Amino acid sequence: xxxxxxxxxSLIVQEGKNLTINxxxxxxxxxxxxxxxxxxxxxxxxxxxxxxxxEKSHEKITAKLDEKKQQSSLHITASQPSHAGIYxxxxxxxxxxEKLTFGTGTRLTIIP
Amino acid sequence: GAVVSQHPSWVICKSGTxxxxxxxxxxxQATTMxxxxxxxxxxxxxxxxxxxxxxxxxxxxxxxxxxxxxxASLTLxxxxxxxxxxxxxxxxxxxxxxxxxxxxxxxxxxxxSRLTVL
Numbered sequence: 001x002x003x004x005x006x007x008x009x010s011l012i013v014q015e016g017k018n019l020t021i022n023x024x025x026x027x028x029x030x031x032x033x034x035x036x037x038x039x040x041x042x043x044x045x046x047x048x049x050x051x052x053x054x055e056k057s058h059e060k061i062t063a064k065l066d067e068k069k070q071q072s073s074l075h076i077t078a079s080q081p082s083h084a085g086i087y088x089x090x091x092x093x094x095x096x097x098e099k100l101t102f103g104t105g106t107r108l109t110i111i112p
Numbered sequence: 113g114a115v116v117s118q119h120p121s122w123v124i125c126k127s128g129t130x131x132x133x134x135x136x137x138x139x140x141q142a143t144t145m146x147x148x149x150x151x152x153x154x155x156x157x158x159x160x161x162x163x164x165x166x167x168x169x170x171x172x173x174x175x176x177x178x179x180x181x182x183x184a185s186l187t188l189x190x191x192x193x194x195x196x197x198x199x200x201x202x203x204x205x206x207x208x209x210x211x212x213x214x215x216x217x218x219x220x221x222x223x224x225s226r227l228t229v230l
Contacts, residue, residue, distance in 0.1 A: 033219065042118075042205060043156075043221040088155060090219075098209050098219060099146050102156045 003027075004091055004103035012109045013079050021074045021106045023089035029069045033090040033100060043088065046074070084110045115139065116208050118222035125196055126230055133191045133225045135162075135206035141186035142208035147179075150203040150224075162189040162206075196229040203227075 003026040013019045023032070031050050035043040047056045049065035049072060056063050060077045076083055086107050090100035115138040125131050135145055143164045148156040160181050161169040168181035178200075180192040193200050205224040 035221070040203065040224070040226060042223040043207075045218045045220070048218070090156075098144060098207075099158050099161055100156075100207075100219065101158070102148075105155045107153075 004089055004101060006087075006089060006103040006106050008106060009104065010107040010109070012111060015080060015110050015112050016078055019076050019079055019108070021087050021108075023072045023074070023103050025070045025091055027070070029065065029072070029091050030094045031092040032065055032069075032072045033092075034063050034072070034074050035088045035090060037086045037088060037105075039086065046087075079108075079110050081110045081112070084108055116145075116206060116220040116222045118204075118206060118225050120225060121223055122226040122228075124228045124230065127197050128195055130192055130194045131196055131227060133193075133204055133206075133227070135189045135191070135208070135222050137187045137208050137210075137220075140208075140210040140212060142189075142211070143186060145183065145189040145206055145208045147181065147189070147191050148205045148207065150205060152203075156205065159191075159204075162191075164189075193227060196227070198229045201227055201229045 005024045007022045033048050034046040037043050047063045052067040052069045054065045062075045065072045086105050088105050089103040117136045119134045145162040147159045149159050150156045158171050159174045162181045162183040164183045164186055170176050183189040203224050203226050207219055207221045209219045
């Protein structure tokens with residue numbers, strides 16, 4: 001089965017600073033999803049990456065998938081308190097398979 | 113846009129009772145829904161795949177008789193925790209994909225249901 005490791009496990013960043021969260025897979029990734037979760041709440045979809053070298057951005061968040069499709073990074077520019085939460089990467093097992101294996105999660109805290 | 117909704121959002125029950133959690137796709141039909149479980153400060157673990165009109169597919173280590181899943185219609189899947197015990201206390205969350213969006217479409221998650229068993 002596929003395993004996803006996220007780093008760091010937790011991150012405390014001063015407001016306005018940039019940060020990066022990494023997600024590494026034990027197998028080639030077919031579809032890599034990034035979600036944000038507030039504790040005790042549902043998941044908010046951020047982005048999905050499929051192709052090696054693909055990069056997507058939404059507002060101040062950029063996600064990349066490496067050429068070998070085994071590692072993804074999520075970069076936040078000029079962090080804000082609204083960025084605080086738990087970031088989860090999730091991977092599916094291939095085309096047409098909708099169940100996800102999730103990473104270990106990264107808890108992001110933004111301090112003023 | 114497409115939305116997946118869960119009910120109840122939180123429930124407290126006595127040990128030994130059964131609790132039903134509903135997962136609905138509000139504006140699309142989902143032949144498949146997924147149930148996850150999340151322990152405090154941990155990631156989501158897939159429990160089972162709910163298949164409309166057929167039996168659910170459970171992940172290894174998940175007790176079928178403990179966690180009953182029924183996907184009676186194209187917009188509703190239910191998870192029943194039978195004879196609940198304190199160790200079943202957790203955050204349960206479902207997901208589904210709008211088939212109109214295809215494979216690259218967003219995989220939607222419900223708001224989650226927090227179960228506390230006393």
